[in-house]
Amino acid sequence: MRKTICLIILCLTLLSSWPSHAWEQGEPYGTLFDLPATIQEALPTQTIYVKGYGNEDTAVVMLDDGEGTRYIYIFRKDGDNYRLDCKSAPLPPVDGQPAIIGDNGTDYLQLIYGEGEFYYLFHPLGPGIWRLRDAWARDNVSFDPTFGLVLWNYADAHLRCLPGKTPEYDLASLDPAVLPQTFGEAIAGTDTTGWAIVKSGAPTDRLHLRARPSKSANSLGRYYSGTPVRVRSISGDWAEVDILGIEGYMMAEFLAFDLEMLEVNRWFPSLWVPRDAYGKDVRFYQQPETRDSLYAGDLTDDQSAVYILADAGDGWFHAVCGGGLAGHVQSRHFEPTDHPPMGF
Secondary structure: OHHHHHHHHHHHHHHHHOOHHHHOOOEEOOOHHHOOHHHHHHOOOOOEEEEEEEOOOEEEEEEEOOOOOEEEEEEEEEOOEEEEEEEOOOEOOEOOEOOEEOOOEOOEEEEEEOOOOEEEEEEEEEOOEEEEEEEEOOOEEEEEOOOEEEEOOOOOOOOEEEOOEOOOOEHHHOOHHHOOOOHHHHHHOOEOOOEEEEOOOOOOOEEEEEOOOOOOOOEEEEEEOOOEEEEEEEEOOEEEEEEOOEEEEEEHHHEEEHHHHHHOOOOOOOEEOOHHHOOOOOEEEOOOOOOHHHEEEEOOHHHOOEEEEEEEEOOEEEEEEOOOOEEEEEHHHOEEOOOOOOOO
């Protein structure tokens, strides 16, 4: 039952926060001979066909070497043909369970062990690079480029985040035996050096980012609890920090460090961008100004969920998207909602 609930949560979260075209499901290839000819020609001989899926952009094939070790081959559409994008490292059984693949989409791959008991999602980060994003095993964790390690179902309804450097579980060099199965394993693999999280005692409390280490200095934004920051140095009561490219100073007493970060509640405001606003000049800037030289990018369907980190004043937010776009965006684009900010 727990696993079923977790998978439902995963599906709802992904469908609500990722663009529909990225999740176009693939059709199964029943046999090796159902694969497109260019894929058949690219695969090694003397192997056993296990399973394959494909859609108009991506095809995924799993083969067995005849001794229980399996490999995944990911192909991308190139004109009328397919080209090999990534070959996995050898995938031997884990705890006696063979690797299998689930239905794929354009921007995800399912690696499964134990008939769905251990479920891992990989996403492409560039040509040939497919990296672990979600691990749904004995405990459920995600790896987010902004918030770091994300722990699901951590004692209460709040998501718990641990920003820092996590192992790069790349499909091409993966040892499946070291894939995290528990919170403890995932936490142990996270290096939190130089990271902290803004903490507050109430949802309405916010922490100023100051231009100088002084309470009288100009405020560069008021940041909500749960905002991850890079700490450059600490001197006295002040920490010099970098928040997604915005540099300044925060009072160190209102920052959580190390494992204390897991106790911090994320209290971002419940706002959303109307769907018909996507692609209509919802622009991000490096500073709260609309100068072309500060342009950082447009909000598109590919950016998925938007997290409001701070009120930057004068009609501006400092925000980050699930797709990685960060910067200042005008608050007029957002509307209130009864729903909390969506997941990762």
